[in-house]
Amino acid sequence: MARTSSKREHILDIAEKGVLSKGFSATSIDEIIFEAGVSKNGFFYHFRDKNALAKAMLQRYLDNEEAILDRVFEKGKTSADNPLDAFLTGLTHLSRLMADLPNGHPGCLVATMAYSERLYDKSVRALNKEAVLSWRKRFTNALKEIAARHHLQDDVEIEHVADMITSVIEGGIIQSRALNEPRLLSEQILVVRSYIKLLFQPQ
Amino acid sequence: MARTSSKREHILDIAEKGVLSKGFSATSIDEIIFEAGVSKNGFFYHFRDKNALAKAMLQRYLDNEEAILDRVFEKGKTSADNPLDAFLTGLTHLSRLMADLPNGHPGCLVATMAYSERLYDKSVRALNKEAVLSWRKRFTNALKEIAARHHLQDDVEIEHVADMITSVIEGGIIQSRALNEPRLLSEQILVVRSYIKLLFQPQ
DNA sequence: CGGATAGTGGACTTATGGTGCAGTAATCCC
DNA sequence: GGGATTACTGCACCATAAGTCCACTATCCG
Numbered sequence: 156m157a158r159t160s161s162k163r164e165h166i167l168d169i170a171e172k173g174v175l176s177k178g179f180s181a182t183s184i185d186e187i188i189f190e191a192g193v194s195k196n197g198f199f200y201h202f203r204d205k206n207a208l209a210k211a212m213l214q215r216y217l218d219n220e221e222a223i224l225d226r227v228f229e230k231g232k233t234s235a236d237n238p239l240d241a242f243l244t245g246l247t248h249l250s251r252l253m254a255d256l257p258n259g260h261p262g263c264l265v266a267t268m269a270y271s272e273r274l275y276d277k278s279v280r281a282l283n284k285e286a287v288l289s290w291r292k293r294f295t296n297a298l299k300e301i302a303a304r305h306h307l308q309d310d311v312e313i314e315h316v317a318d319m320i321t322s323v324i325e326g327g328i329i330q331s332r333a334l335n336e337p338r339l340l341s342e343q344i345l346v347v348r349s350y351i352k353l354l355f356q357p358q
Numbered sequence: 359m360a361r362t363s364s365k366r367e368h369i370l371d372i373a374e375k376g377v378l379s380k381g382f383s384a385t386s387i388d389e390i391i392f393e394a395g396v397s398k399n400g401f402f403y404h405f406r407d408k409n410a411l412a413k414a415m416l417q418r419y420l421d422n423e424e425a426i427l428d429r430v431f432e433k434g435k436t437s438a439d440n441p442l443d444a445f446l447t448g449l450t451h452l453s454r455l456m457a458d459l460p461n462g463h464p465g466c467l468v469a470t471m472a473y474s475e476r477l478y479d480k481s482v483r484a485l486n487k488e489a490v491l492s493w494r495k496r497f498t499n500a501l502k503e504i505a506a507r508h509h510l511q512d513d514v515e516i517e518h519v520a521d522m523i524t525s526v527i528e529g530g531i532i533q534s535r536a537l538n539e540p541r542l543l544s545e546q547i548l549v550v551r552s553y554i555k556l557l558f559q560p561q
Numbered sequence: 562c563g564g565a566t567a568g569t570g571g572a573c574t575t576a577t578g579g580t581g582c583a584g585t586a587a588t589c590c591c
Numbered sequence: 592g593g594g595a596t597t598a599c600t601g602c603a604c605c606a607t608a609a610g611t612c613c614a615c616t617a618t619c620c621g
Contacts, residue, residue: 162598178474180384183577194600195579201598205578267473269536270465271381287536309552318533318542319549325532326525333472333490339521346522349512350553365567386608397569398610404567407610 163201166191171212175262179209179274209268210279216264217286224293227252238300239355243348245297250344259337260328290321298351305355316354323347366404369394374415378465382412382477412471413482419467420489427496430455441503442558446551448500453547462540463531493524501554508558519557526550 169190173182184205188198202208231245253260268275268283275283294317302313327343330336372393376385387408391401405411434448456463471478471486478486497520505516530546533539 175473177476178381178383180381181474181477184579185577196601197599199579262473265536266469266532269532270378270470270473271384272535273380274384283536284538287533309556311549311552312545315545315549318530319526319546321533322526322529322546323522324529326527326529327521329469329472329528330490330521330524332475333468333486335487342515342518343522343525346514346518349514350556353512353553353556387610388608399570400568402610 162193206276209275213264242297246348250341254341259331260340266325291317294320308354365396409479412478416467445500449551453544457544462534463543466531469528494520497523511557
């Protein structure tokens with residue numbers, strides 16, 4: 156067979172879709188291998204067990220998300236002359252990106268894994284934690300850069316505001332799904348943008 | 359046996375703990391009945407199938423949450439003389455309530471069910487949707503009452519701000535779990551409180 | 562004392578996660 | 592061009608899980 160595995164990525168695609176619509180344990184290996192057109196041992200060749208599948212899925216998801224966030228906020232920086240406008244523009248781009256997804260955001264693996272932690276081993280839980288911490292770091296750094304130039308209009312900790320951006324995105328995805336309102340997430344991002352604006356812009 | 363079933367509630371308690379820590383399908387009926395000290399047919403006497411268990415769990419969870427929110431925001435109203443202060447005080451109470459949970463919030467069933475929707479039938483999905491809509495209604499009504507007296511400091515839709523309160527709570531729970539930081543949720547509620555304050559209070 | 566409520570016990574079916582073993586086709590390295 | 596490595600297929604097997612069927616029982620209410 157081919158040297159570079161195309162089936163591995165195919166398995167991950169199918170597994171991710173299943174996990175985000177039914178949860179991890181309801182997504183059976185038999186079902187994955189059937190859809191991927193691969194044998195059972197073909198699956199176990201790539202992933203020692205289901206936990207290894209979870210870890211690979213999560214790692215791939217995080218790499219992809221990071222690249223998207225990098226791109227969006229980099230784009231914000233080029234079109235603005237101060238950190239506040241850059242960040243606000245970045246959030247606008249992110250909102251539009253979410254609005255352009257035809258069926259809404261497919262769901263966040265970090266959220267599903269946080270809600271079924273007992274299923275995974277230490278390494279997956281550590282990876283999930285690291286991901287949330289990296290978002291905290293990303294947004295905290297951006298907000299600190301803003302705070303260096305603009306006075307805070309309320310007594311809140313920068314780090315908590317950074318976490319709130321993540322909260323709104325995760326919560327927005329949940330509500331989008333529960334209500335079947337794909338646009339809700341992008342609207343929520345604009346609301347948190349409104350907060351950042353009010354928090355740093357004197358009226 | 360006793361007339362009023364104590365075992366039914368016991369089953370629901372154990373099932374809820376399992377679902378919030380491992381997910382729905384990973385929480386086996388065999389495991390539930392073992393922990394509850396009930397026979398398999400004892401389980402199926404109360405719940406036609408696993409879907410009926412999910413529905414009963416969710417209904418009980420929602421009734422409980424509604425009672426808590428009613429209490430918290432009612433308390434806010436008695437200690438303030440205007441709707442803005444009443445709502446801000448309610449959020450402070452809610453934040454404190456979450457901070458006082460020794461192991462943090464146990465998790466939201468609405469979120470887990472939104473993330474494994476394909477597992478449940480129409481009635482469960484409808485109940486989940488109804489729950490999110492009831493939160494939207496609750497917060498929208500409160501915010502509209504405020505908006506009748508205070509001028510909005512930014513161009514945002516009240517309903518989106520209402521949804522944001524739910525977003526921050528759901529997202530706060532996810533991050534609390536992922537990071538194992540029980541206090542994060544209560545901090546997040548104070549940040550959304552800060553937004554409501556800035557949004558209605560002229561500087 | 563009859564009927565409803567709240568169960569127990571056991572046998573059975575199908576699906577799922579996972580293991581073990583034997584074998585194969587392509588490719589890379591020397 | 593030959594041996595190791597990669598990327599698989601096929602089959603048999605095991606324990607656990609959801610769910611069904613049937614027969615039976617204990618308690619309470621009117």
